[in-house]
Amino acid sequence: MARRHVGTPGRLPGHRGPAPPARAGPPYRPAPVRHGRDKPSGNRKPGCASPPADVTLTKAVERPIWSEMDQNGRPVAGDAPALRSDLPVGTPRWATRRAQWFALGLTDADLAKPKIAVVNSSSGLAPCFSHLDPIAAEVKRSIEAAGGVAFEIRTVAPTDFLMSRGGRGGYVLSGRDLLAADIEAVVEGARLDGMVCLASCDKTTPGQLMAAARIDVPTLILPCGYQSHGTLDDGEPVDIEEVFLKSNHLNFGGVTLEDLCRMTERAITSPGVCSGMGTANSMHIVAEALGMTLPGTTPVRANSERMWRAVRASGEAIVTAVLAGRRPRTILTPDAFANAVMTALAISGSINTVKHLQAIAREAGLDLDVYALFERYADTIRPLAAVRPNGPDPIERFEDAGGALAVLKRLGDRLIGSAATITGETMAERVARAEVRDPAVIRPLSDPYCDHPTIVVVRGTLAPGAGIVKLSADEDRPMTFDGPARVFDDPAAAIAAIESGRVRPGDVLVLRGLGPIGTPGMGMASQPVFALDGAGLTGKVAVITDGQLSGLVNKGIVVGEVSPEGALPGPLGVVADGDRIAIDLRARRVDLLVDPAELERRIREREPHRTPGDSSSWLSVYARSVEPLARGATLRGNDLPTS
Numbered sequence: 001m002a003r004r005h006v007g008t009p010g011r012l013p014g015h016r017g018p019a020p021p022a023r024a025g026p027p028y029r030p031a032p033v034r035h036g037r038d039k040p041s042g043n044r045k046p047g048c049a050s051p052p053a054d055v056t057l058t059k060a061v062e063r064p065i066w067s068e069m070d071q072n073g074r075p076v077a078g079d080a081p082a083l084r085s086d087l088p089v090g091t092p093r094w095a096t097r098r099a100q101w102f103a104l105g106l107t108d109a110d111l112a113k114p115k116i117a118v119v120n121s122s123s124g125l126a127p128c129f130s131h132l133d134p135i136a137a138e139v140k141r142s143i144e145a146a147g148g149v150a151f152e153i154r155t156v157a158p159t160d161f162l163m164s165r166g167g168r169g170g171y172v173l174s175g176r177d178l179l180a181a182d183i184e185a186v187v188e189g190a191r192l193d194g195m196v197c198l199a200s201c202d203k204t205t206p207g208q209l210m211a212a213a214r215i216d217v218p219t220l221i222l223p224c225g226y227q228s229h230g231t232l233d234d235g236e237p238v239d240i241e242e243v244f245l246k247s248n249h250l251n252f253g254g255v256t257l258e259d260l261c262r263m264t265e266r267a268i269t270s271p272g273v274c275s276g277m278g279t280a281n282s283m284h285i286v287a288e289a290l291g292m293t294l295p296g297t298t299p300v301r302a303n304s305e306r307m308w309r310a311v312r313a314s315g316e317a318i319v320t321a322v323l324a325g326r327r328p329r330t331i332l333t334p335d336a337f338a339n340a341v342m343t344a345l346a347i348s349g350s351i352n353t354v355k356h357l358q359a360i361a362r363e364a365g366l367d368l369d370v371y372a373l374f375e376r377y378a379d380t381i382r383p384l385a386a387v388r389p390n391g392p393d394p395i396e397r398f399e400d401a402g403g404a405l406a407v408l409k410r411l412g413d414r415l416i417g418s419a420a421t422i423t424g425e426t427m428a429e430r431v432a433r434a435e436v437r438d439p440a441v442i443r444p445l446s447d448p449y450c451d452h453p454t455i456v457v458v459r460g461t462l463a464p465g466a467g468i469v470k471l472s473a474d475e476d477r478p479m480t481f482d483g484p485a486r487v488f489d490d491p492a493a494a495i496a497a498i499e500s501g502r503v504r505p506g507d508v509l510v511l512r513g514l515g516p517i518g519t520p521g522m523g524m525a526s527q528p529v530f531a532l533d534g535a536g537l538t539g540k541v542a543v544i545t546d547g548q549l550s551g552l553v554n555k556g557i558v559v560g561e562v563s564p565e566g567a568l569p570g571p572l573g574v575v576a577d578g579d580r581i582a583i584d585l586r587a588r589r590v591d592l593l594v595d596p597a598e599l600e601r602r603i604r605e606r607e608p609h610r611t612p613g614d615s616s617s618w619l620s621v622y623a624r625s626v627e628p629l630a631r632g633a634t635l636r637g638n639d640l641p642t643s
Contacts, residue, residue, distance in 0.1 A: 170521020515565025
């Protein structure tokens with residue numbers, strides 16, 4: 001049980017008058033708080049946590065406890081660096097805060113220390129978040145052992161498989177931005193000095209990075225691991241990806257209900273995020289490539305000793321970063337984003353990394369086109385790893401081969417080694433210690449898994465802003481497709497048409513109205529893709545959509561996240577049944593084969609999309625604020641009319 005630390009009212013540091021009189025009546029007993037089992041007192045130096053074997057930290061600057069005040073009531077203590085959380089002694093905010101924090105068991109000594117938020121998206125809804133509370137407690141102990149004070153804060157916890165049920169799936173992507181606002185409201189409102197963010201499901205990591213870039217306080221992203229999977233009676237492995245895929249085969253006779261139930265019971269055998277190279281693991285790795293994690297910590301098995309070593313090292317790392325002034329905007333530079341894009345391509349990561357990186361860049365104040373970066377590096381960076389569902393290797397084998405740090409090392413002189421990191425070392429210094437432990441799993445640049453990129457940005461008359469195609473690293477797919485459009489405005493209608501046989505080989509299924517504004521919040525387009533697979537139409541029917549695809553979706557020819565989305569003026573919103581669509585992945589084009597004058601007329605005469613103007617729901621607020629997808633779908637406002 002955590003020890004309670006009670007602040008004793010009395011003489012302030014530097015107080016020159018008499019001590020205040022003793023309190024009459026029974027002593028005040030604050031409620032128990034969890035501020036660490038072994039909380040140091042006084043001037044304890046940071047550095048008590050044991051770092052992972054492959055982590056080297058810069059020694060923290062000691063910040064002495066203040067004992068004198070200057071004429072303005074500011075602490076005076078040698079060369080101690082100022083903290084943004086410091087308050088002038090005797091002011092109303094100082095007094096009320098001191099009262100609040102003394103009631104929590106803090107002392108004057110604590111008030112002089114770096115004050116660190118432990119950002120926890122713990123939730124009982126999903127295994128992605130179910131193990132985070134013990135991690136948060138250990139992070140707090142680590143921070144306190146390193147000479148800081150830790151405050152746990154909670155945020156929304158978006159998860160695709162559960163929160164896509166309501167609002168046409170709109171609460172999932174919009175939850176990313178709500179999470180970022182959660183963090184901003186507390187960390188910026190309280191003017192805390194730094195934060196450790198517990199990264200879990202796929203929207204938490206980008207939301208945390210967006211908040212870090214926005215408020216620009218020293219931040220450490222702490223990946224909390226992926227779940228383990230089970231096996232079926234025949235010894236075949238089964239994971240959440242298999243459940244997701246096969247559940248859409250049920251109506252086509254590809255699986256029985258009994259089989260499906262057995263799969264659901266065995267797919268997940270531990271807490272953590274989805275075990276494949278979906279969006280969650282991709283974003284954890286991307287965070288490391290950006291320099292925002294401890295080195296060598298992604299991907300990682302949830303609750304493994306390796307994960308716990310990073311947890312125990314997090315306190316010294318963040319206290320050091322705060323005292324050294326390592327703010328996110330000094331790390332999240334164009335060079336860092338170039339490294340992240342190259343890494344996403346090298347691991348054959350989720351297509352969702354594109355919009356999330358674009359959103360993070362926007363929050364960092366960068367005039368950076370992440371889509372263009374993916375286009376540029378796709379010509380030279382091929383997949384060096386092929387993790388399920390993008391290839392044959394399980395994520396465990398990739399981790400054991402060296403994980404993200406080994407991939408960064410494989411980038412060689414392509415890597416921008418001068419990029420900064422949260423631990424104070426350069427990216428070149430990090431990768432110098434890296435080891436590729438299995439060259440068959442993490443290959444050299446000269447011997448990639450395939451000779452084509454697996455994240456392909458396409459443009460053309462149907463997607464002048466961009467669209468994204470995900471290809472596999474270990475299978476050949478048609479690189480061209482030409483067929484008539486079959487247009488649907490919601491996934492249920494598309495699935496019904498597939499099940500009834502109204503979608504035929506050679507068709508291009510167009511699914512629109514699922515963009516950030518149209519849903520609003522961005523709807524999921526994954527189920528129609530898997531329904532096509534269940535109907536035996538993978539590769540025989542192409543898909544065009546402005547919706548979001550799970551990072552586990554990797555079937556057929558699917559052009560996702562088309563921009564401009566259907567709700568905005570542009571070609572997608574005016575596609576008609578029977579219009580011919582041509583896809584050429586080698587040329588990276590997707591074109592609507594309609595006379596330009598006719599296309600312009602349709603766009604001009606189309607009734608504009610109107611967002612709800614009389615609702616206070618979160619999704620209505622989101623729709624009136626969200627930017628287009630090509631700019632990361634951040635909440636910076638749009639000029640769409642409201643009803």
